[in-house]
Amino acid sequence: MQIKEYILAIESSCDDTAAAVMDTDFNLLSTAVASQKIHAEYGGVVPELASRAHQSNIIPTVDKAIRDSGLRKEDLSAVAFTCGPGLLGSLLVGAAFAKSFAVAIGRPLICVNHLEAHVLAHFIKDKENADCPQFPFLCLLVSGGNTQIIFVKSAFDHDIIGRTIDDAAGEAIDKAAKILSLPYPGGPQIEKLAMAGDDGFLKFGNAVIGGYDYSFSGLKTSILYTLRDKLKEDAAFIDMNKASIAASVQKAVIDALMKKFELALKDTKVKTIAIAGGVSANKLLQQRVKELGERYGCKVFIPKLGYSTDNAAMVAAAAVFKYNEGAFSGLEVVPYTR
Ligand code: KG4
Secondary structure (H helix, E strand, O other): OOOOOEEEEEEEEOOOEEEEEEEEEOOEEEEEEEEEEHHHHOOOOOOOHHHHHHHHHHHHOOOOHHHHHHHHHHHHEEEEEEEEEEHHHHHHHHHHHHHHHHHHOOOOOEEEEEHHHHHHHHHHHHOOOOOOOOOOOEEEEEEEEEEEOOOEEEEEEEEEEEOOOEEEEHHHHHHHHHHOOOOOHHHHHHHHHHOOOOOOOOOOOOOOOOOOOOOOHHHHHHHHOOOOOOOHOOHHHHHHOOHHHHHHHHHHHHHHHHHHHHHHHHHHHOEEEEEOOHHHOOOOHHHHHHHHHEEEEOEEEEEOOOHOOOHHHHHHHHHHHHHHHHHOOOOOOOOOOO
């Protein structure tokens, strides 16, 4: 009988403290997350407050993940953590904890890149899903800070063939949500409001960029100026039309995302496509990607809600690839911000 091996993974790159335990066949045993509510009152993540909250949350979160897995500390074979990119103070909390814990239990350390982990979230096996993509596949990674089209050749051979040249798609959505006075993070609020709105209500301009690259700063400015002009004519414009403004913003961002993703799919001719990152929780984006897959005869991978936003299960999945290759890190490894 094959002896099972298990990895503890820790994620602390931004404002969620998360831990997960996974076996080396990608089966997820447990996952725990402590979200930080404190940032909502500031309308965005405050780095210093995030680091402090990670300090308070990390021990109970790791403790919960280990207890829920049914294992003991001694049963773990390695300790993985997100090494970057992210907020330095937040990353340092996870890194310092992971290093100390690995030393304490006498196990190797694995450092994981947060963006690679988002892409590799599709390899998580749980009670509901054991299917995973075949390499190569094309992944649209859309988070609060990144918008990339990635040609994924193998677990860690990722060609970023398209990226935003300025703001990320999530940033444009969050900015629009702020103008609508919606609480942070704006994405889920925009999606909820948009359901009752008319997506043809407003049209926004955006810069045209060549190749597979994106630009969202023009769209952000267009949203801002359009609403500012409407408010001059009618001070109640935003309050009276929130749902339709949200639907128009959502459509503009998703149209822009899909245009380049389709172009990349046409050219690469892959047969598997995926989406990843916080914005991939959006139901309209999911539907559009499924339709794209149908049109091109592709298999489509959409992450489960808990695996699209920041989580430790995806860090564990990336760590399993590294563990199986024997790709460990020394204690001298230091977090990086980008
Ligand atoms: O990947 P993520 O959790 O954090 C990082 O940036 O690493 O992504 C956060 C982004 C935010 O911009 C948030 O507004 C957006 O994902 N988001 C959504 C939805 N859920 C989260 N955007 C649109 N629709 C959603 N349902």
